[in-house]
Amino acid sequence: MKNQPDTIEAHLLSACAIAILAFLALGSIDSYDSSSPEANVSDAPTPYLGFEPWLAGKAITHADGDWVIGEGQINNLEVGKITNETGDELNYSAYLSFRVADGSGKGLLVKGICDYKIDKVNSGMSLKAFSQTKAEKVGIW
Amino acid sequence: MLKALISIFLGGAIYVLWRPDSLLMFSWFDLLGVGRQIDWMRVAASGIEMAIPEWAIKSLPQALWFFGGNLMIISIWRAELRLGRLIWLLVLWGFAISLEVGQALAIVPGSYDHTDLLLLIIFGAAALILSTKSNYEEPTRHN
Numbered sequence: 001m002k003n004q005p006d007t008i009e010a011h012l013l014s015a016c017a018i019a020i021l022a023f024l025a026l027g028s029i030d031s032y033d034s035s036s037p038e039a040n041v042s043d044a045p046t047p048y049l050g051f052e053p054w055l056a057g058k059a060i061t062h063a064d065g066d067w068v069i070g071e072g073q074i075n076n077l078e079v080g081k082i083t084n085e086t087g088d089e090l091n092y093s094a095y096l097s098f099r100v101a102d103g104s105g106k107g108l109l110v111k112g113i114c115d116y117k118i119d120k121v122n123s124g125m126s127l128k129a130f131s132q133t134k135a136e137k138v139g140i141w
Numbered sequence: 142m143l144k145a146l147i148s149i150f151l152g153g154a155i156y157v158l159w160r161p162d163s164l165l166m167f168s169w170f171d172l173l174g175v176g177r178q179i180d181w182m183r184v185a186a187s188g189i190e191m192a193i194p195e196w197a198i199k200s201l202p203q204a205l206w207f208f209g210g211n212l213m214i215i216s217i218w219r220a221e222l223r224l225g226r227l228i229w230l231l232v233l234w235g236f237a238i239s240l241e242v243g244q245a246l247a248i249v250p251g252s253y254d255h256t257d258l259l260l261l262i263i264f265g266a267a268a269l270i271l272s273t274k275s276n277y278e279e280p281t282r283h284n
Contacts, residue, residue, distance in 0.1 A: 007225060010217050014229040017213045018236065024149070024206055025240060027166030028156055029250045 145212035152205030158186040159198045196256050204260035207237050211268035230269075237261055 156166065157179060170176045190198070210233050218226035241258045243249030 006219070010219075010225055011229075013217045014214055014225075014232075017210060017217065018229070018232060021149075021206055021210045021233070022236065024153065025203070027164065027169060028160075028203065029165045030161065030163050 142213065142216045145209040145216065148205045148209035148212065152202040152209070155198060155202040155205075158183055159190050159193065160202070196260075200254060200256040200260045203237075203257060204264040207233075207261050208264040208268045210237075211265055212272065215268070215272040234265060237265070 156164065162180075162183070167176070167179070170179045211230065214229045214233055215226060218229070238258075238261070240249055241253060241261065244251045245253035
């Protein structure tokens, strides 16, 4: 009987511990769904190509939180520098990470450092392809 | 408890620094206004990503969380309150295993991986063994 308050406290703390872990598990859910129609591109690249010329002539668009290759033009995007269509350099620095999907539905993660966070790019802005040597890492998940 | 917190922190750090930024937590960081700082941390840490084995990035974080969770439950419950400890450990194990099984059955978001499940079991068992060992050693030290 003397131990009862301690037991209640332990139950509450345990519930909190489980709730914290559940919260962490929720945060680790990947919002990318490779089976979504937006994520599958008919003329998508082969994995492990990196910052290859296939990016040229296509724009990176955002659909429902997922990065996909869409229509448009990529003009000039280099590590440490991004220019818009008129050649103006954008004075922002951020980590670049976006993803595309190949025909099999596998995702391709392309990462690098650039002067602009690509998910903040306006829809009207066009960007150019990277050179492969400037790719930091390309991976598949 | 300190070991538990360190373990959970390490697991979280791996997620934040080296996992794809499509994870839900990254949209939370943006909402909290720390997305840019997190981006820079990821840039700084990206140099050593190549040196880290894939399993350590993909499977280790949740195993560390599970390890920490087990240690937390064990440290909350005193040794004489075995039933309560057992119940909450079962809840924790049930939760973790059901998430993995749920992924295998495509009920839970994410992709099932044998390594995830294997590491969960290894780290969970390690936490239980470590705490059992320290429980036995504790009275010896006082004597």
